[in-house]
Amino acid sequence: xFSDFDFEVIVSALPFLWEGMxxxxxxxxxxxxxxxxxxxxxxxxxxxxxxxxxxxxGAYVNLIRSIxxxxxxxxxxxxxxxxxxxxxxxxxxxxxxxxxxxxxxFTMFEAAYYCEIIRAGxxxxxxxxxxxxxxxxxxxxxxxxxxxxxxxxxxxIPILLTTSIILxxxxxxxxxxxxxxxxxxxxxxxxxxxxxxxxxxxxxxxYFIICxxxxxxxxxxxxxxxxxRN
Amino acid sequence: MxxxxxxxxxxxxxxxxxxxAVAQESGTLKKIRDTGVxxxxxxxxxxxxxxxxxxxxxxxxxxxxxxxxxxxxxxxxKMPNLKxxxxxxxxxxxxxxxxxxxxxxECGSTTNSIERQKQxxxxxxxxxxxxxxxxxxxxxxxxxxxxKGKTVVxxxxxxxxxxxxxxxxxxxxxxxxxxAKDHAESFLxxxxxxxxxxxxxxxxxxxxxxSARNPDDYVILGEFLSDDPYGIMMRRDDAEFKxxxxxxxxxxxxxxxxxxxxxxxxxxxIPPRGINLNFPMSDALKQAIKNPNDTGVGAxxxxxx
Amino acid sequence: xxxSFLNQxxxxxxxxxxxxxxxxxxxxxxxxxxxxxxxxxxxxxxGVLRTSPVWWLRAPATVYVEIFRNIPLLVQMFIWYFVVxxxxxxxxxxxxxxxxxxxxxxxxxxxxxxxxASRVAEQVRSGIQSIPRGQTNAALAMGLTLPQAxxxxxxxxxxxxxxxxMTTEFLTIFKNSSVALTIGVLELTAQARQIxxxxxxxxxxxxxxxxxxxxxxxxxxxxxxxxxxxxRVPGYIGGASGK
Numbered sequence: 181x182f183s184d185f186d187f188e189v190i191v192s193a194l195p196f197l198w199e200g201m202x203x204x205x206x207x208x209x210x211x212x213x214x215x216x217x218x219x220x221x222x223x224x225x226x227x228x229x230x231x232x233x234x235x236x237x238g239a240y241v242n243l244i245r246s247i248x249x250x251x252x253x254x255x256x257x258x259x260x261x262x263x264x265x266x267x268x269x270x271x272x273x274x275x276x277x278x279x280x281x282x283x284x285x286f287t288m289f290e291a292a293y294y295c296e297i298i299r300a301g302x303x304x305x306x307x308x309x310x311x312x313x314x315x316x317x318x319x320x321x322x323x324x325x326x327x328x329x330x331x332x333x334x335x336x337i338p339i340l341l342t343t344s345i346i347l348x349x350x351x352x353x354x355x356x357x358x359x360x361x362x363x364x365x366x367x368x369x370x371x372x373x374x375x376x377x378x379x380x381x382x383x384x385x386x387y388f389i390i391c392x393x394x395x396x397x398x399x400x401x402x403x404x405x406x407x408x409r410n
Numbered sequence: 411m412x413x414x415x416x417x418x419x420x421x422x423x424x425x426x427x428x429x430x431a432v433a434q435e436s437g438t439l440k441k442i443r444d445t446g447v448x449x450x451x452x453x454x455x456x457x458x459x460x461x462x463x464x465x466x467x468x469x470x471x472x473x474x475x476x477x478x479x480x481x482x483x484x485x486x487x488k489m490p491n492l493k494x495x496x497x498x499x500x501x502x503x504x505x506x507x508x509x510x511x512x513x514x515x516e517c518g519s520t521t522n523s524i525e526r527q528k529q530x531x532x533x534x535x536x537x538x539x540x541x542x543x544x545x546x547x548x549x550x551x552x553x554x555x556x557x558k559g560k561t562v563v564x565x566x567x568x569x570x571x572x573x574x575x576x577x578x579x580x581x582x583x584x585x586x587x588x589x590a591k592d593h594a595e596s597f598l599x600x601x602x603x604x605x606x607x608x609x610x611x612x613x614x615x616x617x618x619x620x621s622a623r624n625p626d627d628y629v630i631l632g633e634f635l636s637d638d639p640y641g642i643m644m645r646r647d648d649a650e651f652k653x654x655x656x657x658x659x660x661x662x663x664x665x666x667x668x669x670x671x672x673x674x675x676x677x678x679x680i681p682p683r684g685i686n687l688n689f690p691m692s693d694a695l696k697q698a699i700k701n702p703n704d705t706g707v708g709a710x711x712x713x714x715x
Numbered sequence: 716x717x718x719s720f721l722n723q724x725x726x727x728x729x730x731x732x733x734x735x736x737x738x739x740x741x742x743x744x745x746x747x748x749x750x751x752x753x754x755x756x757x758x759x760x761x762g763v764l765r766t767s768p769v770w771w772l773r774a775p776a777t778v779y780v781e782i783f784r785n786i787p788l789l790v791q792m793f794i795w796y797f798v799v800x801x802x803x804x805x806x807x808x809x810x811x812x813x814x815x816x817x818x819x820x821x822x823x824x825x826x827x828x829x830x831x832a833s834r835v836a837e838q839v840r841s842g843i844q845s846i847p848r849g850q851t852n853a854a855l856a857m858g859l860t861l862p863q864a865x866x867x868x869x870x871x872x873x874x875x876x877x878x879x880x881m882t883t884e885f886l887t888i889f890k891n892s893s894v895a896l897t898i899g900v901l902e903l904t905a906q907a908r909q910i911x912x913x914x915x916x917x918x919x920x921x922x923x924x925x926x927x928x929x930x931x932x933x934x935x936x937x938x939x940x941x942x943x944x945x946x947r948v949p950g951y952i953g954g955a956s957g958k
Contacts, residue, residue, distance in 0.1 A: 192464075195465075196465075196466040243925075243929060245932075246886070246890075246928055246929045246932035246933070247890065247924075247925050247928040247929065247932075248890040248891070248892075248893035248894075248904060248928065249890070249893075250893040250894065250896065250904050251893060251904050251907070251921070251924060251925065251928065254904070254907075254908065254921065255921055255925075257503070257506075258503075258506040258507075258510065258911075258917055259917065259918060259921065260510075261506075261507075261509075261510025261511050261512060262506075262509070262510055262918075264511075265510075265511065276512070277449075277497075277512055278497055278498075278507075278512060281512070349785075349786075349787035349788070350787070352787040352789045352790060353789055353894070355789060355897065356896070356897065357500075357503050358454075358498050358499060358500040358503055358591075358592075359498065360498060363787070363789060363790060365466075367793070368454050368462065368466070369466075370797075371454070371455065371592065371594035371595050371598060372454070372455060372461075372462060372594055372621075372682075374598060374601060374622070374623055376598070376793070376797040376798060376801065377797075377798050377801050377802060380790065380793045380794055380797060380798050381794070381798060383790055384786045384790045384791070384794060387785065387786050387787055387790055388782065388785045388786050391784075391785035391786070392781060392785045395784075395785065502908065502912065506917065528915070529915065561813075566908075566909070566912075567912050572726065572727075575726070575727040576727070578727075579727055579728075579729075588819060588899045589899045589901070589905075590899065591897070602797075602800070602801070602812055603809065603812050603813055604812045604813065604818070
């Protein structure tokens, strides 16, 4: 059973795993920022009274939310470079590189999920606040950026963070296109050295520690917010 | 967080560079000049062609030849600061990534097949191998026909997968195939007993066996199910770049430098475990080096399809 | 765009490429539905235990939920498939690897089921906790035992409240079933990849796969909306909200 559990393998792989972890964290952070930004735009579009804005945004969000992340990764990873070439008309257009392909895929995917959270958050801001803002003479942009979004985001922070923890877990799926994130690094060494048990258990442990700790802090944050509001 | 900074740098650099290109080249060479980087696709476990050493850096026979090509590109473009960037690819991703422009050369263990030639171009053949199977010594398997009704693991997207499946269809063996993502994973399926056999290019099987924990437990057997000439892949319809690549490879053949590179990877101790494959150059490869060519092979090995 | 490849004889197996697509849909649905049966039943038990007043019932359920929720699905998939057979006694491991029929399929079902159970448990828990304490107290005051109160009062209410988040969870397991391709299950996404490899019709086959996923999601969403309408608890507006 564990009699030949080899810690040496893990120790010697640490620098490579660390690089992989940086990849995972970088991808998570950038996709989170990009996803929240794009998600906010999508949410504002969905809430817009103009159908020309709300319909396409709604269609995009519902479509993305109905297909698996792996399929989205394949879409962007294989087809975006080809699309770029066709649009630019240059058959040798510089590729955008695997990290950025993955980043675009995750940003576009997560934006659909963030959008729905942000939409709910915006709707949770009492209408009176909007009316008051307009009564004070603010225009739409000012009312949105100065009054509605700050309040909406305050309410949403815990759930946005929870979603981002899931995003961090999901980044492991770049494995399917052979990239070296934390899980990719672990599996490359695992397969090269035939040490699956050690490396996959180690990866599980590290993911658990990070996600558990992060969720714990989100819970604490949430509790504090609730106190503040009551 | 190097990557994050480099993202922003890349965004700015991308904006600054576009339009400021030197106008004389086209295609891949222009792309390399514009970006200052030549991107080389490598594999994780194509021993000894393209795999990771103990520090997880890509090395191998194919990687060495690609680095020679990078040197030639550097000389031709007169760019002393040309950077080489390695991008990991798998059997499944290598062609889309190449045609999509994320790599400029693929240096792995790719069979030059007529079918792939519709998508990509190949440099002159730099290795000759063919499909065989690896099995455990105590499995009782003596040839392909013993695989009847057994479980066989295949690496997705390889010519060996097709050769084995075509053979299975022709002989009606009813083999149960399980797919794996890379050769190391496939070999592991045999090592752990999940599959009885793994069909692959024989040289890669020698490499995998040599790096196994107990190499003596395995045998590689069978007649060649397919002939697999390996070539470095690049994009199609780019005569200028292809000429540079071909000239470089043929140059290595003519000068005899290829023998040095060959000996380094096939007849000496190689990382990560210091094993020696002891695999002298085959007559077929000697022929291919004497008469450099980029002729491809059919899709289904020696079966018709 | 050219979809005629669907009708071309497939490389292997005798049929045409359309048969590969259909087989992919079949495995996607099988993995999702069987996984869901595990997730729903285990998740219900765990969710109830999480609300139990007895700490030694609550604690193991909490540990389960935290472990399965905080490890990525892909890692869990690999642990079921690659690690478990190596750390159980050898005769069991050998059975798991060689004797067991369709090991990659059953591993995927178990993995998805156990993973999703942790998420279902949380929905069941929040459904039960959203019911006012007064209802439990009233049930106990009427002489029901605690298990009876759960059986006749709390659970019937809770399940009706959590239909919307449970729909989301089912759709999540349905989409997550594509992770099974990493251990070799040839479900829809894997078949799409494989067909693109053989026909080089990447764009077309990805469109087909996307449409199939979207159609199944739509069907599930609409039928559940109908069920939700039928099962609505009078006096309750929405249910507990899920992601």
